[in-house]
Amino acid sequence: MNESEQLAPAVRSILETARERGGGGERVSVDPRSLTDAFAAAEADGRIPVVAEVKPTSPTTEGTRRADPVRLAEAMVDGGAAALSVLTEPEHFGGSPETLRRVRAAVDVPVLRKDFLLREAQLDTVEADVVLLIARFLGDDLEPMLEAARERGFQVLVEVHTVEELERALDAGADVVGVNNRDLAKLEVDLETFERVAPHAPDDVTLLAESGVSSPADARRMREAGADALLVGSAIMAGAEPEPRSDGRASDERSEPRADEDDTDAYETVRENTRELVNA
Numbered sequence: 001m002n003e004s005e006q007l008a009p010a011v012r013s014i015l016e017t018a019r020e021r022g023g024g025g026e027r028v029s030v031d032p033r034s035l036t037d038a039f040a041a042a043e044a045d046g047r048i049p050v051v052a053e054v055k056p057t058s059p060t061t062e063g064t065r066r067a068d069p070v071r072l073a074e075a076m077v078d079g080g081a082a083a084l085s086v087l088t089e090p091e092h093f094g095g096s097p098e099t100l101r102r103v104r105a106a107v108d109v110p111v112l113r114k115d116f117l118l119r120e121a122q123l124d125t126v127e128a129d130v131v132l133l134i135a136r137f138l139g140d141d142l143e144p145m146l147e148a149a150r151e152r153g154f155q156v157l158v159e160v161h162t163v164e165e166l167e168r169a170l171d172a173g174a175d176v177v178g179v180n181n182r183d184l185a186k187l188e189v190d191l192e193t194f195e196r197v198a199p200h201a202p203d204d205v206t207l208l209a210e211s212g213v214s215s216p217a218d219a220r221r222m223r224e225a226g227a228d229a230l231l232v233g234s235a236i237m238a239g240a241e242p243e244p245r246s247d248g249r250a251s252d253e254r255s256e257p258r259a260d261e262d263d264t265d266a267y268e269t270v271r272e273n274t275r276e277l278v279n280a
């Protein structure tokens with residue numbers, strides 16, 4: 001990454017904590033559930049392939065959602081999600097490797113580990129079917145990280161935001177690419193990003209539109225622009241209402257996620273949100 005480029009303060013903070021975070025212990029070896037097979041199965045079933053994201057909070061979310069991640073994940077799969085994305089970043093997104101472990105044990109669809117991985121050792125924290133590598137943050141380390149991930153059995157989603165990053169991702173050997181509509185420099189979301197970048201991707205690349213898909217019309221728009229699949233967090237989580245927080249960050253002292261009866265409506269809403277997008 002070009003260190004001189006302007007990143008939003010929240011993203012600089014994400015990167016600082018990611019640099020400090022250690023790796024796992026033993027080298028991970030995964031027998032992954034196929035992401036492309038899951039997308040093909042959704043298509044065959046008349047559903048838009050959607051990767052639904054369990055996203056407790058984020059720098060652009062007010063408060064932290066305390067609903068049980070496993071019940072959220074089950075509701076998303078019930079609603080037709082082809083795959084899931086689970087945040088494992090703790091400080092800014094309220095995620096954890098343990099959450100991913102629990103979710104992956106509870107569902108049979110592929111699960112993406114959503115984090116800001118910067119070093120090979122960080123791949124060994126937890127098993128997942130897919131890991132995210134962000135071209136912008138990895139620079140020349142993208143290709144070795146991609147190889148290291150594949151050696152462990154992971155499928156790799158390489159995230160890009162520009163045509164230049166797409167070209168770097170392809171040169172590094174990426175075959176599943178996500179175009180992030182969220183500009184990590186400003187945190188602004190613009191669906192035109194996908195429309196601008198997608199035409200430069202070869203047909204044999206599996207292309208995801210990430211971030212900012214907030215309605216069935218957005219879903220159709222991204223599909224018309226060439227998205228093989230959509231990665232959606234906020235719009236699906238919309239019913240799992242966050243509890244307000246005062247400091248703009250996920251609380252370090254928050255209680256365990258709740259799985260009580262009062263949240264039943266939240267899970268039903270999450271199921272319906274997912275259903276609405278997969279049937280857009």
Ligand SMILES: O=C(O)c1ccccc1NCC(=O)[C@H](O)[C@H](O)COP(=O)(O)O
Pocket residue numbers: 010011053055058059060061182184187210211212213231232233234235
């Ligand atoms: O979502 C954020 O606020 C955010 C801020 C800074 C860096 C990354 C961020 N999001 C990570 C993601 O990749 C999204 O959670 C994912 O693409 C889903 O986006 P959305 O559907 O807009 O919630």
